[in-house]
Amino acid sequence: MTEAPRDPFGWLDEAADRRRDAGLVRTLRPRDAVSPLLDLAGNDYLGLSRHPEVTAAAAAAAHRWGAGATGSRLVTGSTALHAELEAELARFCGVESALVLSSGYAANLAAVTALTGDGSLVVSDAANHASLIDGCRLSRARTAVVPHADPDAVRQALAGHAGRAMAVTDSVFSVDGDAAPLSGLSAACRAHGAALLIDDAHGFGVLGEGGRGAPYAAGLAGAADTVVTVTLSKSLGSQGGAVLGPARVIEHLVNTARTFIFDTGLAPAATAAALAALRLLRREPDRARRVRTVAAGLYAGLTDAGLDAARPDAAVVSVRAPSASAAVRWAADCRAEGILTGCFRPPSVPDGVSRLRLTARADLTDADVTHTLKAITRTAPGARTQQR
Numbered sequence: 001m002t003e004a005p006r007d008p009f010g011w012l013d014e015a016a017d018r019r020r021d022a023g024l025v026r027t028l029r030p031r032d033a034v035s036p037l038l039d040l041a042g043n044d045y046l047g048l049s050r051h052p053e054v055t056a057a058a059a060a061a062a063h064r065w066g067a068g069a070t071g072s073r074l075v076t077g078s079t080a081l082h083a084e085l086e087a088e089l090a091r092f093c094g095v096e097s098a099l100v101l102s103s104g105y106a107a108n109l110a111a112v113t114a115l116t117g118d119g120s121l122v123v124s125d126a127a128n129h130a131s132l133i134d135g136c137r138l139s140r141a142r143t144a145v146v147p148h149a150d151p152d153a154v155r156q157a158l159a160g161h162a163g164r165a166m167a168v169t170d171s172v173f174s175v176d177g178d179a180a181p182l183s184g185l186s187a188a189c190r191a192h193g194a195a196l197l198i199d200d201a202h203g204f205g206v207l208g209e210g211g212r213g214a215p216y217a218a219g220l221a222g223a224a225d226t227v228v229t230v231t232l233s234k235s236l237g238s239q240g241g242a243v244l245g246p247a248r249v250i251e252h253l254v255n256t257a258r259t260f261i262f263d264t265g266l267a268p269a270a271t272a273a274a275l276a277a278l279r280l281l282r283r284e285p286d287r288a289r290r291v292r293t294v295a296a297g298l299y300a301g302l303t304d305a306g307l308d309a310a311r312p313d314a315a316v317v318s319v320r321a322p323s324a325s326a327a328v329r330w331a332a333d334c335r336a337e338g339i340l341t342g343c344f345r346p347p348s349v350p351d352g353v354s355r356l357r358l359t360a361r362a363d364l365t366d367a368d369v370t371h372t373l374k375a376i377t378r379t380a381p382g383a384r385t386q387q388r
C-alpha cells in the first residue's frame with residue numbers, strides 16, 4: 001500500500017493556530033462606500049480622496065485614456081498625465097526631477113536598489129517602513145540597521161566604509177508618528193560623502209510650507225545628495241508613488257530600477273486624481289496646517305485623559321494598548337461608538353507594543369475631534385501613563 005502524500009500546506013494550520021492563540025489573526029473587512037463611522041484609520045490626510053475635482057479628474061482620465069496604463073512606463077504606460085504630474089510634483093517639492101511609479105512601495109524598492117547594490121553600504125533606521133527594509137534586502141548591499149532617529153549612530157556606521165553609501169529613513173515614522181532628525185542625518189551623510197534617501201510618505205502634504213514635505217521643511221529640497229520618495233495614496237488621496245531628486249538620479253532609475261521597468265505604469269485615473277489633488281493642495285495650502293492642528297488636538301485630549309499617546313510630528317497619533325488582544329477589543333469598542341481606528345499589532349510594530357493608531361484629517365471638525373476623544377477614553381482598557 002502506498003503512503004498518502006504529505007499535505008504540502010499542512011504547516012499552515014499550525015501557523016494559523018499560533019496566530020489565533022497570540023491574538024494576531026488579521027481579517028479583511030470590506031468597507032461600505034458610505035459609512036456612518038468616522039474614519040480615523042485611513043490615510044486620506046487632507047480629505048481629498050472624495051473631493052469632486054479629484055474624482056472628476058479620475059473619471060475623465062479613465063474615459064479618455066482607458067482603465068489601465070496598458071503597459072510599462074517605457075513601453076505604452078506613459079501618458080501626458082504622467083509627464084504633467086512629474087513636472088508639477090518636482091516644481092512643488094523644489095527638486096529637479098520626479099518619476100511616478102505604481103506605488104510608494106515600488107518607489108522605495110526602486111530608489112534603494114538602483115542607488116546602492118553589491119559592495120555598497122545602506123544605513124537603515126530600525127523603525128523604517130517595510131518597503132525600505134525590503135529595498136535593503138533586495139539591494140545586495142550590506143545593510144547596517146541603526147538605532148531609531150540617531151544621527152550619531154548613522155555617522156558611526158558610515159565611518160570606515162570607503163565605497164558607495166546611503167542612509168535611508170522615513171521622514172515621519174508610521175507607528176508613533178515621530179519625525180526623523182533630517183538635518184542631523186544629512187550632516188552625518190555629508191561628513192562621509194554618503195547619499196540620504198528620505199521616505200516622505202507621511203510628511204508630504206502635511207509638513208513644510210503648504211505641505212511641501214519634511215525634506216523641504218529641513219532645507220533639503222533640491223539638494224544634490226538627497227533623494228525623496230512619496231506616496232500618492234495618503235495626502236493626495238489617490239494611488240501610486242514617486243521618487244524625487246536630482247535629474248541624473250531619476251535618469252538612472254528610468255534605466256535601471258526594476259520596479260519601474262518591469263511594472264505596468266500607474267493607471268491614468270490614479271495619475272489624474274493625484275494631479276488634481278496636488279493642484280488643490282497648491283490652491284488651498286491651509287489643508288496642511290489644519291491636519292497638524294487636528295493631530296495636536298487629538299494628542300492633547302488623549303494625554304489629558306491619562307492615555308499613553310505619542311506626541312505627533314505630523315498626522316499620525318498613536319496610543320499604546322496593554323496587549324494585542326486589548327488593542328483589538330479597544331478598536332472594536334471604538335467602532336461600536338462610531339469611530340474607526342487603526343490597530344497596530346506585531347509584526348507591524350518593531351517593539352512588540354500594540355497600539356491604536358489614529359490618523360488626523362484636514363476635514364475633521366472640532367466636534368468630530370471631541371466625539372473621537374470621548375469614544376476612545378470611554379472605551380480605554382484601564383489608565384496609562386505618559387509615553388514621551
Ligand SMILES: Cc1ncc(COP(=O)(O)O)c(C=O)c1O
Pocket residue numbers: 103104105106108129131170174199201202231232233239240241
Ligand atoms: C512610510 C511609508 N512608506 C511607503 C509606503 C508605501 O506606500 P504605498 O501604499 O503607496 O505603496 C507606506 C504606506 O503605507 C508608508 O507608510
